[in-house]
Amino acid sequence: MKTKDKFELFMSQLYETNATLDFYCDFDKIQRNVADIAISLNTLNYLIGKEDMTKAVGQLWERDKKVFEILDILIATRRKDKKKYLLPDKTARSINELFKTKEGVVEFLNGTGLTKLLQSREIKNLVDYVFGVETGLDSNARKNRSGHVMENWVYDIFSQNGIPCEKEVRCEKLPDVKKVLGKDIKRFDFVVKTKSTIYLIEVNFYADGGGSKPSEVARSYSELSPKINAIEGYKFVWITDGKGWDGVGSFREAYEEIPYVYNLTNISQFVELLKEEI
Numbered sequence: 001m002k003t004k005d006k007f008e009l010f011m012s013q014l015y016e017t018n019a020t021l022d023f024y025c026d027f028d029k030i031q032r033n034v035a036d037i038a039i040s041l042n043t044l045n046y047l048i049g050k051e052d053m054t055k056a057v058g059q060l061w062e063r064d065k066k067v068f069e070i071l072d073i074l075i076a077t078r079r080k081d082k083k084k085y086l087l088p089d090k091t092a093r094s095i096n097e098l099f100k101t102k103e104g105v106v107e108f109l110n111g112t113g114l115t116k117l118l119q120s121r122e123i124k125n126l127v128d129y130v131f132g133v134e135t136g137l138d139s140n141a142r143k144n145r146s147g148h149v150m151e152n153w154v155y156d157i158f159s160q161n162g163i164p165c166e167k168e169v170r171c172e173k174l175p176d177v178k179k180v181l182g183k184d185i186k187r188f189d190f191v192v193k194t195k196s197t198i199y200l201i202e203v204n205f206y207a208d209g210g211g212s213k214p215s216e217v218a219r220s221y222s223e224l225s226p227k228i229n230a231i232e233g234y235k236f237v238w239i240t241d242g243k244g245w246d247g248v249g250s251f252r253e254a255y256e257e258i259p260y261v262y263n264l265t266n267i268s269q270f271v272e273l274l275k276e277e278i
Contacts, residue, residue, distance in 0.1 A: 002256050010255065013265035016243050017207045018149045030134045034127060040067040041126040048123060053115045054106050061102040068099045074126070075112050076133050085111075150205035151189055153264065154239055158192070161271050163278065165201075166191045174198075177234065180227050194277035199260075200228055201237045206244025214244055218254040225258040235260060239267060 034041075043060065044067055050056035060067060069079070072095055077083045084092040098104035109115040123129050151167075158165050171178045171186040177200070190201040202221060206214050221238050228236035237260040245251045255261050262270045 007252060007255055010261075010263060010266070011246065013263050014243050014245060015205075015207075015241050015264060018153065018205050018241070019207070023149065025135055025138055030131065030138055033134050034131050037070045037073065037130070038127055040070050041130055043067045044071075045126050047109075047118050048126070049119060049121050051119065053109060053119065057102050057105050057109070061105070065102070068105045071099060071105065071108060072096070073130055073133060074114055076137055078137075150239075150241065151203050154190065154201075154203050154267070157267060157271065158190070161275065163192060163271065163274050169200075174200075176231050177228065180231055186224075192274060194274060196233070196277055198234050199237050199274070200234060201239060203239045205240065206242040208244045214248050215250045218248065218250040222250075222254045222257050229259065237262070237270065239263070239270070 043064060046060060047053065047056050057068075072079055072081075072083070077095070079096055083095045085095055087093055095108070098108040106115075109118070117123060155165070155167065167190060169188050169191040171181055171184075171188070174191075177186075188200045189203045190199075192199040192201065204217065221236075225236040225238075228234050236258065238254075238258055239262045241263045260270070
């Protein structure tokens, strides 16, 4: 039975962060991203300091118009993002459409303020500039990295204790589960099979409170757990950590409703259970 004291103990065990110093920026990825477009960036350096930007764009366009396809990175967006901007008539247009004509390129440079920035020579080299842009964009990936760090921790714990597991298992590979979930497409972080039970495991970490995501996750697992546990031979397990759970009311409810909830401190209890069953 999960008492108030057990919940308070669980909360007191939560880590403030799972980030080591190499968590904050993936410089290998940043360097790869810049290297992929370095030739185009070096070509676009021709625009730096040009008083007649329209003429300069035209000259580059005649030489190699494909270099303008990467212009969106200069405003910290990517082509795949399919960003739009508002026209005077209040209709929306894709930014990528601007790069299909030299007039559109000039409109982009003028409208974003890049023309003035390039003419001022505040930017000395677009390769260096984009390295900084990519570093900023990479910070947006930290939440995803936090989840992967947690998954790696759990995987290492399983490996060190000789517990075989499958990673990122889609419910389509589990017919009984798929039947219960219906049209819901679900991928479980880990699946551990013992002699008596198949454990479907979800893993996450929330260092920061606030926002609706933690509450939504807690509620969704509260709904998912009884569906899985009702299937003969299956059990749902949630391994989570992080001070971001402080003050999230739905987490207290989920903790009480889900039979198997562990953090990085008491996961040893789950490991011992698995060892007994394997």
